[in-house]
Amino acid sequence: MKNKTYLKASLREIAYSKGRFIAIILIILLGTMLFVGIKAAGPILNSSASRYVKEHNLSDLQVVSTGGLTEDDITQAEKISDAQVEAGYQFFYADPDKNEVVQVFSYDSDQKQNQLIVTEGRLPKEKQEIVLDSQAENDGYQIGDAYEIKDSDQLTDERYQIVGFVNSPMFISSGERGLSNVGNGQVSYFAYVPKEQFTSEVYGILYLTFANTQGLETYGSAYEDTMEENREEIEKLFADRPQERLTEIRQDAQEQLDPEKAKVEDGLAELEQAENQLQQQQAFASRLPAEQQAQLAAAEEEITENRQQLTDAQEEIAEQEQILADLKEPSYSFHRRADNPGFQEYGDLSERIAAIANVFPVFFFFIAALITFTTMTRMVEENRREIGTLKALGYSKFEISKKYFIYALSAAAIGIVLGSVIGTEVLPRIIFVLSSDRYNFSQVHIYYLARPIIQASIAFVLASLGSALLVLMKDLREKPAQLLQPKAPKPGKRIFLEYIKPLWSRLSFNQKVSYRNLLRYKSRMVMAIIGISGCAGLMVAGVGLKDSLSSVTDKQFGPIIDYQGIVTLSDEADNLAEREAVETIFDREDPVTAFLPSYNESVEIRQSGQGTQQLTMMVPEKAEAFSDYVHLNNLDDQEVALDDDGAAITEKAAELFGLNVGDKVTVYDSEQRPLQVEISHIVENYLGNFLYLSQDYYQEVRGEEYQPNAYFLRTETMSEDQENQLSEDLLASDRVVNTSFVSQQIEAQEDSMANLDAIVLIFVVLSGLLAFVVLYNLTNINVSERIRELSTIKVLGFFDKEVTMYIFRENIIFTLLGIVAGYGVGIVLTAFILRQASMENVIFPLVIHWTAYVVSGGLTIVFTLIVMAVTHVKLKHINMIDALKSNE
Structure with missing residues (x-):
């Protein structure tokens, strides 16, 4: 009966302190929700992509050749055990009237790989029917329209009827469609024509799916390692095929x-x-x-x-x-899934989320656990007399502790369960929905990750139950008589402001009392500042993270890369006369103001214990003119120039391979020929990895004559139409295979960074909510601890506003100090997150705009005012007689 009565009393404690109980639940809920939700977001997004590509049987590898593909190529590919091989046709078609480039594929109803997803209409049934990319619908095409492809060398007929719009698992991005060597160089959309319409005697593409990749997550390291082995095997099989x-x-x-x-x-x-x-x-x-x-x-x-x-x-x-x-x-090319347009960008999004999840939620989690610990500690300390009474009545230590176990475990269990469910079910969906307009995935597959849920459960159970146990262990060792007596209030002390006579003498009585109380209760002050600064720092980091990630293009294009385009020459344009013909086009094009020949090639660095990294090697024809196109600054921000004593390498590549000035490194060109260079400069760079050589040094280490294969272009500001026209004019010369503009790189990078908007929004909103709950909880603790003190000054004749200001003045100081400290915390936290989120080809600079500080400080102040408005109403209704009753 005794235990039953005590149990009821324990449950009543929850009812009597609903505000505190709910506050603990909310803190634990928010901490768990962000920690579990963000930890789960990356794996869930990757898993959803894996389910999508598996459902539609996306090929693991695509083989294309400039000489076409024959039955011998198919036979060669089929030598790989358990490899499914399918052949198809493809070509690029440029419509000069519409300024469109279309990638045309063959459609075969029996094809098992890369199955099309119909978004409207149906798939072709007759040989003169065609389906278009769903993106083409945005250009005004409709089902039933006639569609013309005037390429008699590729297709039997020219005129087709549109019967449907589709998505393809080869193009998961809703906008990016890759590059072409015709038209303006940018693929607008794709189309599928029945296979029997193609007239070519050779195939255009081979699709391969491997049995050893089945069941592996497409963005997982196991899949990447397996595919690397598969690619190496097929490259060996095709090694003699070019000849x-x-x-x-x-x-x-x-x-x-x-x-x-x-x-x-x-x-x-x-x-x-x-x-x-x-x-x-x-x-x-x-x-x-x-x-x-x-x-x-x-x-x-x-x-x-x-x-x-x-x-x-x-x-x-x-x-x-x-x-x-x-x-x-x-040439034979072997394209993995990561080479498909938009595929790697989606994977990078998940990687960034995972990197951020290792820092931001953990810090958020720490603040939530700290406040939970403080709240539970204060609760037990408030119940000293009750504990003393129960000890005097003969209750055992375990029986007395049960009440707090129930309280702590109930709050922790509710918070953890709700946080885990909401975090897992909601946050990944929000991220997916806010990013879904950039990808063709139809839905996200939600599942629960045990590890972050277990980690959150352990941490918050320790924070809530552990804090209660720590205080109980101390209090239960005392005698009932000691526990029944209230703790003596902390004595007042002179503070440093009192020694500043001109300032102290001008303060009112209430102000003096407030400032003395600040330092009188140091632990309360420290906890308040830590809680507020932590939340303010989280909001600074949330907005600052967006600023830093978005500043990559500002740091890269202009301060470093100062050209507007790169023109890549065809293999046939390998003599001076052909290059002069291209330069004639530059001279007559109005937007082009200057150009510089260069030899550009993709090279690799390999090192034991470090993955192979690709770099773009650039060898300008005139080193002295190169500074007008690329500004090379060393890590001390001093401008350097290319010389004949060595090469300049960008800082991220140097960091990955531990390279210093004076070191020698071997790089391998596209034909796997080694090239040993000495590092003379390590230069600043934020996007991509580059290796710069002068013409003379290149000829020295290569041992062959220098031959440019590209041009750097400097142009006036161009519209998209002007860029397309320039690209078309260059491609029409048959001496150019591609023209890439910096504006396209900037747009692609900004789109990639925009994927993180959802993450930033979640961080700021949840950090703001945590800040509000923390402020409310700390203020409630402050009021409940000092209820007798506040009642006393009310009895002495203080007005309601003066009583509120008694607390509010301290909170304002806590808030201001917390905001200032939070700015520092936010800077450090942002820098740490950026180091964790750093990628193999991207460096994120630390850039935090003033808006981050305004948002963080402004929201914290607003929350403080809201909390004080609620507190003011509560203080107005204090029952002074009940509060001042004493049993001593």
Whole structure:
């Protein structure tokens, strides 16, 4: 009966202190929700992507070749055990009238890989039907419209009917469609035409799916490692195919030329016989009648004309044979999922979330646990007399402790359960919904991660129950008589302001009391400042994180990269005359103000214990002019120039491989040829990894003649239409394969950073809520601890506003000190998060704009005012008689 009664009393404690109980639940809920939700967001987003690509059977690898793909290539690919191989057609089509570039694929109803997702209409059933990318619908295309592809070299028909709009798992981004070597260089959308419409004798693409990747998360390290092994295996199998394919092309072409060549030779032989006969007849022409002489003259003209035609055909055949002789080996490319447009960007989003989740929620979690600890500690201390009474009545230590166990565990359990459920179910969905307009995923797959839930449970149970146990262990060792007596209030002390006589003498009585109380209760002051500064710092970090991530483009483009475009030349444009023809185009294009030839190539650095990294090697033709296009500054922010003693490497690559000035490093070009260079400068860079060499140093270490293959362009500010027109003009010359503009890189980077807007919004909102709950809880604790003191001054005649200001004045000081300290916390926290979120090819600078401080300080002050308004109402209704009753 005794225990039953005590249990009821324990439950009544919850009812009597609803505000405190709810505050503890909210603090634990917010801490758990952010910690569990953000920890789960990255894995859930990745898992959702894996389910999507698995459901639609996205190929693991795509093989393309500049020489087309044959049955021999398919046979070679099928040598890989348990590899599913499918062949298809593809080509790029530029519509000059609409300024569009379309990537046209073949559609086969029996194709198992890369299954299309119909968003409207249906898939093709007849050979003159076509489906378009769902993005094409935004350009005004509708089901039932006629659609023309005027490319007789690729397709049987030109005119098709649109029967549907689709998404493809190869293009998970809702906007990015990749690059092309026709038109303006940017793919607008894709289209699928029935396979039987294609006229090419060779395939355009091979799709491969591997059995050893089934069941692996597409963004997981296990999948990446497995695919790296698969790629290496298929590259070995195809190592001889470029030479074999070149031989096949030459043989096929020669087989077509030989009959024509034989026909021409036979024609020349017959013509020679006819000429001999004509010459014999012309010997007696003077004796022949005029009519026959005219016939001989006509025959001679005909023979001459035929000889000219046969000679022209012979020269043309010779030219084609020379072209075949000069033909270079076709290149084979092996594209993994990460190479698909938008695929890696989505993975980077998850990686950034995961990196942020290792810092921000943990700090948030720490503040929540600290406040929970403080609240529970104060609660137990307030119940000293009750504990003493129960001890005097013969209750055991365990029986006395049960009440606090129930209280702490109830609050922790409710907060943890609600926080885990809301965090897992809501936060990933919010992130997904706010990012869904950039990706084609239809839904997010939610599942619960045990690890963060267990971590949150342990931490908050320790914070709530552990704090109660710590105080109980101390109090239960005391005798009932000691516990029944209230603790003596802390004695007042002179504070440092009192020694500043001119200032102290000008303060009112109430102000003096407030300032003395601040230092009288130091632990309360420290906890308040820590709680407020932690929340303010979290809000600064939330907004500052967005500022820093968004500032990459501002730091990279302009201060470092000062060109507006790069023009990549075709393999055929390998002589001075061809380059001069391209430069002629630059000279006549109004937006182009300057250009600089360069040799650009993608190279690799390998090192044991460190993953292979790709760098872009740039070798400008004139090192002294390069500073107008790329500003090279060392890590001391001093400008440096390319020299003939070594190469300049960007800082992130140097950091990854532990390189210092004077070190030598070996890089491998696209043909895997080694190139050893000495590092003469480590230069500032934020986006990408680069290696810069002067022309003379490149020729020294390479041992071959320098040959530019690209141009840096400086232009006036151009609109998108102007960029497209310039790109079209360059591609139309057949000497250029691609033109990339810096504006496109900036747009892509900003879109990538915009994916984190949802994360920043969540951080700021939840940090603000935590700040509000912390302020409310600390103020309540302050009021409940000093209820007798506040009642006393009310009895002495203080007005309601003066009583409120008694507390409010202290809170304002706590808040201001907490905000200032929070700014420092926010800067340190942001810097730490950025180091954790740093990627292999991106450095995030620490940039926090004034708006972050305004948002953080402003919200904290607003929350303080709201809390004090609520507190004012509560203080007005204090029952002074009850508060001042004493049992001593």
